[in-house]
Structures are given as C-alpha cells and as structure tokens.
Amino acid sequence: MDRKAPDAARRSERSRRAIFEAALSLVGEVGYQRLTVEGIAARAGVGKQTIYRWWPSKADVLLDAFTADADVEGYAAGLPDSGDLAADLKAVLRATVDEFRDPAFQAPYRALAAAGAADEQLSARFVERLLEPGMRAYVERLRAAQEAGEIAAWVDPRIAAEMVLSPFSQRWLMRTGELTYSFTDSLVDTALAGFRPRPS
Amino acid sequence: MDRKAPDAARRSERSRRAIFEAALSLVGEVGYQRLTVEGIAARAGVGKQTIYRWWPSKADVLLDAFTADADVEGYAAGLPDSGDLAADLKAVLRATVDEFRDPAFQAPYRALAAAGAADEQLSARFVERLLEPGMRAYVERLRAAQEAGEIAAWVDPRIAAEMVLSPFSQRWLMRTGELTYSFTDSLVDTALAGFRPRPS
Incomplete structure (x- = not known):
C-alpha cells in the first residue's frame, strides 16, 4: 500500500x-x-x-470556486418540494436575499457578473456553470407544480421562472430597487395568483 | 441685433x-x-x-449622450395607449428587441450597464437617468390599464412591470437566452393572462 x-x-x-x-x-x-x-x-x-x-x-x-459553493451544488439537487409551491419559492427566494446581502458572497459574484456583461466568452461560461443551473431548478419545480395541478396548463414554466427570478436578478445587478423579503414574497404571490388554474 | x-x-x-x-x-x-x-x-x-x-x-x-437619444425622450411621453394593452406592450417590446439588436445602440449601452453593475455611484445615475424612466413608463401604462379594468385590482403595477421588463433585460445583459419577438410576445401574453380580472 x-x-x-x-x-x-x-x-x-x-x-x-x-x-x-x-x-x-x-x-x-x-x-x-x-x-x-x-x-x-x-x-x-x-x-x-x-x-x-x-x-x-x-x-x-473563479467559475470552479463558485461552483464548489454549497448553494450552487444545492441547485443541482433541485428546489425543495413540500407540495406547497408558494411556500417553497418564498423560502428559497428569502434565502437568496440573505445570500446576496452577504458581502463575502456578493462582491465576487458581482465582479464576475459585471465582467460577464461586458465579455461574451466569459458570460457564456458564467451562464452555463451558474445562471442556467439555478434557472433550471426553478423551471423544474414549476413543472412539478404544473403536473400536480397547482399552476395552469397554459403556463410555460420557463417563462414563468424568468418572471419570478429575473426581477430579483435585475434589482440586484443594476441596483434598481430594494431586495427585501416583502419584494420576493410579492413576486411569488403575484406570479402564482396569475398562474393558478381557473375554475372553468 | x-x-x-x-x-x-x-x-x-x-x-x-x-x-x-x-x-x-x-x-x-x-x-x-x-x-x-x-x-x-x-x-x-x-x-x-x-x-x-x-x-x-x-x-x-455618456449619460447625457444616451438621454439625448430619441427613444429615451420617447419614454418621457409615456407608452402608446391604443386601449389594447397587449397590443401596445407587444409593439413596444418588439421595437426594443430591434433596438437592442442594433450594434450602434447595443455596444455603448452594454458598456455602461457593465460598468454600472460594478460601480455603485455610476449605477445610481444610470438608474435615475435611463432605467427608471423606462420602467416608470411601463408602470404608468399598466396603471392606466388597471383603471380601464383590463387588469385586476389586486395587481401591483410596479411588480407587474418588473415581471414583464426584467426577463428581457436579464436575457440581454447576461445573455441567458434569445431576444426574439416570440419571447417578448410570450412575456406579455403570460403576464396578461394571469393579470386579467376573473369573473366572480
């Protein structure tokens, strides 16, 4: 040996x-x-x-350093599925608010996002390694909710996921608004109220 | 004289x-x-x-150069209001797709957005001079539609505007997806289907 x-x-x-x-x-x-x-x-x-x-x-x-982070690995396992879509999305987004307020997380993530915005090659890898796995986790959670009848059949889960996540990302990256629990809760409530199946 | x-x-x-x-x-x-x-x-x-x-x-x-641009001045006059919210939003977003595909518009706007993402002072002015007037035009058009009974009273026009605009901005800035008419039409259809008043 x-x-x-x-x-x-x-x-x-x-x-x-x-x-x-x-x-x-x-x-x-x-x-x-x-x-x-x-x-x-x-x-x-x-x-x-x-x-x-x-x-x-x-x-x-840098991309490996981020991917080694537990939260990113967490995405690979998918979002929690307690059977209550609103509660699950709110919990995950509140945790994301906390994470993006943490300077140790925020500063390097912002530096990489800003560099990716200007540099097409870097952004392709940033999207593939970090943004897309996160978005996919939301899309899959929404698809599961759709199969369970929690959201209507006409909703495209990808569009729905972007409508919930992108306002958060945009507020953070361009500093266009506050990142609060009340904001992320509103996003979830507004989206889900609209996406609920309607009695026919 | x-x-x-x-x-x-x-x-x-x-x-x-x-x-x-x-x-x-x-x-x-x-x-x-x-x-x-x-x-x-x-x-x-x-x-x-x-x-x-x-x-x-x-x-x-740079900020004055952008603001002198006709499209930015156009925002100050508000979005078109033909009485058909879906048609108005689709037309404006299709025009925005064309604009963001134009290299002469895109390259400087991207450079400024990327710099703003990294620089808090610059981004505050970028938001105040460019992003916020654009967002406000959407908020006001949605509020007018709400008063006309086209969208439900429970909808917060600011959240609704972010749900329509931010997925576009995010796809463009981080290059997370295609910017096509079909994407922007979907955003409008998905949001408005959800925000329509329900028969009680």
Missing part, C-alpha cells in the same frame, strides 16, 4: 480550497479586470504553476 | 452632437474603463476644455 497517496490528495484538496478562497476574496477586492493568476497564487501561498496545472485561466479558477 | 449669437448656438449644438457621437462610439469600442475625456475630445475634434466646460466627467457626457 502506498501511504503517500492520501496525504498528497489531502494536500491537493487544501491547496484547491486555498486557491478558491483567494480567488473569491481577491476578485471582490480588485474586480475581475485586475485579478491575475499571480495574485491568486500569492494570496493562496502556492506557486502560480500549481494553478496553471489545474486551470487554464483566472476565469476557470 | 447681434447676428453672432445664433451662429454660436449652432456651433455649440454641432459640438455637443459631435461629442455625444464620439462618446457613444468610443465606449462601445474600448469599454467604459478605458474611455477618457481626452479620447472623446480627440474623436469629436474639439479641445478637452470644451468638454469640461459642459460636463464634469466622462460618466456625465
């Missing part, structure tokens, strides 16, 4: 975590444009070759 | 237009970070003191 392998794996995992933490804190401080692989390496206490061995660019480090 | 005054006014207006065109074309080419008052002055064929006489910063030039 080779006893070194597990130690090496633990060391790698420690370096990987340190690199992720360095990338997320640095991009929040200096912005995406001024973030460099050298800067990440210095803060993480590793050589830059260690980073280049695993990731071709700073964008790849 | 002083015959020079009208000539001076015409020259000023010509310079102002040249400065706006230079600012809008340059920011689309180099991005907001690398845009400078010197660069705008050089392209417009004026001295940079001419710009500083009228505007304190590049952000002010």
Whole structure:
C-alpha cells in the first residue's frame, strides 16, 4: 500500500480550497479586470504553476470556486418540494436575499457578473456553470407544480421562472430597487395568483 | 441685433452632437474603463476644455449622450395607449428587441450597464437617468390599464412591470437566452393572462 497517496490528495484538496478562497476574496477586492493568476497564487501561498496545472485561466479558477459553493451544488439537487409551491419559492427566494446581502458572497459574484456583461466568452461560461443551473431548478419545480395541478396548463414554466427570478436578478445587478423579503414574497404571490388554474 | 449669437448656438449644438457621437462610439469600442475625456475630445475634434466646460466627467457626457437619444425622450411621453394593452406592450417590446439588436445602440449601452453593475455611484445615475424612466413608463401604462379594468385590482403595477421588463433585460445583459419577438410576445401574453380580472 502506498501511504503517500492520501496525504498528497489531502494536500491537493487544501491547496484547491486555498486557491478558491483567494480567488473569491481577491476578485471582490480588485474586480475581475485586475485579478491575475499571480495574485491568486500569492494570496493562496502556492506557486502560480500549481494553478496553471489545474486551470487554464483566472476565469476557470473563479467559475470552479463558485461552483464548489454549497448553494450552487444545492441547485443541482433541485428546489425543495413540500407540495406547497408558494411556500417553497418564498423560502428559497428569502434565502437568496440573505445570500446576496452577504458581502463575502456578493462582491465576487458581482465582479464576475459585471465582467460577464461586458465579455461574451466569459458570460457564456458564467451562464452555463451558474445562471442556467439555478434557472433550471426553478423551471423544474414549476413543472412539478404544473403536473400536480397547482399552476395552469397554459403556463410555460420557463417563462414563468424568468418572471419570478429575473426581477430579483435585475434589482440586484443594476441596483434598481430594494431586495427585501416583502419584494420576493410579492413576486411569488403575484406570479402564482396569475398562474393558478381557473375554475372553468 | 447681434447676428453672432445664433451662429454660436449652432456651433455649440454641432459640438455637443459631435461629442455625444464620439462618446457613444468610443465606449462601445474600448469599454467604459478605458474611455477618457481626452479620447472623446480627440474623436469629436474639439479641445478637452470644451468638454469640461459642459460636463464634469466622462460618466456625465455618456449619460447625457444616451438621454439625448430619441427613444429615451420617447419614454418621457409615456407608452402608446391604443386601449389594447397587449397590443401596445407587444409593439413596444418588439421595437426594443430591434433596438437592442442594433450594434450602434447595443455596444455603448452594454458598456455602461457593465460598468454600472460594478460601480455603485455610476449605477445610481444610470438608474435615475435611463432605467427608471423606462420602467416608470411601463408602470404608468399598466396603471392606466388597471383603471380601464383590463387588469385586476389586486395587481401591483410596479411588480407587474418588473415581471414583464426584467426577463428581457436579464436575457440581454447576461445573455441567458434569445431576444426574439416570440419571447417578448410570450412575456406579455403570460403576464396578461394571469393579470386579467376573473369573473366572480
């Protein structure tokens, strides 16, 4: 048995975590444009070759750092389904309000979103890795509610999901309004009141 | 009578237009970070003191350049009101799809939006001068429809306006989906079907 392998794996995992933490804190401080692989390496206490061995660019480090986040992994498991669509959506959106108010989460996410808005290549990967899995979780939860008869058959779950999520994203990204529980509750209530099946 | 005054006014207006065109074309080419008052002055064929006489910063030039645009002034006059809410919203959103597909409009607007996403001070002015007047025009059109009995009394026009407009803005800014007439028509149909008064 080779006893070194597990130690090496633990060391790698420690370096990987340190690199992720360095990338997320640095991009929040200096912005995406001024973030460099050298800067990440210095803060993480590793050589830059260690980073280049695993990731071709700073964008790849950042996207992996975000994806390693528990909330993003949470999306892959889908939204909660208690059988009460309104309660589930409100709970998830309230948790999202908390998350987006947390500076440690917000600063790097905003830096990446702003850079993605300007840079088409980066945004394609940002969408694929982060935005689309989140949206898909909402679409699937709405489709399940539709199958359960909670929302009407004529509703397109994708359009419905965008009508619930995009006002939140837009308020956050462009700072067009407050992000409060009362706002997200209203979004859910307004959408669901409209999407309820009507007695025929 | 002083015959020079009208000539001076015409020259000023010509310079102002040249400065706006230079600012809008340059920011689309180099991005907001690398845009400078010197660069705008050089392209417009004026001295940079001419710009500083009228505007304190590049952000002010850009915001005025956008606001001078006919479509933004159009918002101040409100959305069309033919008495058919669905037709009016679809027409305005289809025109917006065309506008956001036009590279001459899109590139500078995107540069400014991306910079605003990262810069809180800039975004406050971007919202006040551009985003909020547009949103308000939708809110007022929805409120008029509510008074005419086209949408139900329980609907909050502000939330409803965000549910129609933000999915469009989000798809455009983060490139999360296609901007087609079929998408904007769906948004209008889905929202209005939900917001129609129900027979009691």
